[in-house]
Amino acid sequence: MTATSPVGLHRVLEPTGDALSLPQAARRLDASPEIGADEVRIDVDVLNLDAASYRQLAEKHTSGGAVDGAAVRAEVLDIIATRGKMQNPVTGSGGMLIGRVAQVGPDSPLGLSVGDDVATLVSLSLTPLQITDGLERWDGLGERVPARGHAILFGRSIAAVLPEDLEPELALMVMDVCGAPALVSRVIADHRERTGEAPVVAVLGGAGKSGSLSLAAAGVAGASRRIAVVPFQREADLLEGSGLADVVAIADARSPLGLLGAVEEAGGPADVTVVCVDVPGCEQPAILATAQGGTVIFFSMATNFAAAALGAEGLAADVRMLVGNGYVPGHAELALDLLRTTPGVRALFESRLAGEQTRAL
Incomplete structure (x- = not known):
């Protein structure tokens, strides 16, 4: 496994050199599935787009009073493919996701195990992300995005195991704003x-x-x-x-x-x-x-x-x-309570x- 930075600097592709940014401010991230020793790979189930981000995208692709969901979906796919993360270039915001832990590096401090159903408590604007299904199950008309793909968490990321007494997507909605x-x-x-x-x-x-x-x-x-x-x-x-x-x-x-x-x-x-x-x-x-x-x-x-x-x-x-x-x-425990x-x-x-x-x- 390659050497990593707990804040994800090793995943930044642009900018580089003296202008190197943290992942949130970076223009492009490496979202490859191979993980470092302190990283975790998540198999994605659902993305939850930030409300301001979705509103901007929907308003951009509205004509005659109707949102063109296909155009919204295409732009979200383009953002993820181009940037290696879901970060709206206008609002700068992303959202969060739920999924299942697929692989855990031996030095990960997050306390997660393979098979855990989790919600990420860090923004998609700094989370390496790849989508593999073309978002084919999403109509582009809401913030909730069924998806297949993977995401990477760093050593200093935050994630929570989903509570067993709540529907996963209900818990996601709460954790998104906790x-x-x-x-x-x-x-x-x-x-x-x-x-x-x-x-x-x-x-x-x-x-x-x-x-x-x-x-x-x-x-x-x-x-x-x-x-x-x-x-x-x-x-x-x-x-x-x-x-x-x-x-x-x-x-x-x-x-x-x-x-x-x-x-x-x-x-x-x-x-x-x-x-x-x-x-x-x-x-x-x-x-x-x-x-x-x-x-x-x-x-x-x-x-x-x-x-x-x-x-x-x-x-x-x-x-x-x-x-x-x-x-x-x-914050997650308080909001769920x-x-x-x-x-x-x-x-x-x-x-x-x-x-x-x-x-x-």
């Missing part, structure tokens, strides 16, 4: 320790995967008030009666005054604002809806972080802004999964 509720819990605990008060929490995109889990985590962590912001009545209807929010507000998260008014009417401004929407332009509205001394957590790959920084300066906003990097120790113990979250996730599976038939 960093969000874990960081929300941490921020609320920090706020309570600093101020001695329970915070008002606003979640933009509260009916989505990361949004609903963030609302559930906020409740467990002791938020004084949970405000869910959604753009449409149909999403508000999903949350009504779920027990996940004290107030559900309908507002466009890209509208500064519209969002501010909705949050204030719902009991804000927010001490903690969590941005879980997958569209650009929400940075300054989120900052404006957050109280001085509060915290904004950006969990969307559509976020323009320069716009967030300059927007806060321009608004004279004394707010702490955090990038949700997807990893907090214990929220799914198991929070009926409102489980109902939303099962409904979403059922809709995707029905559409795929």
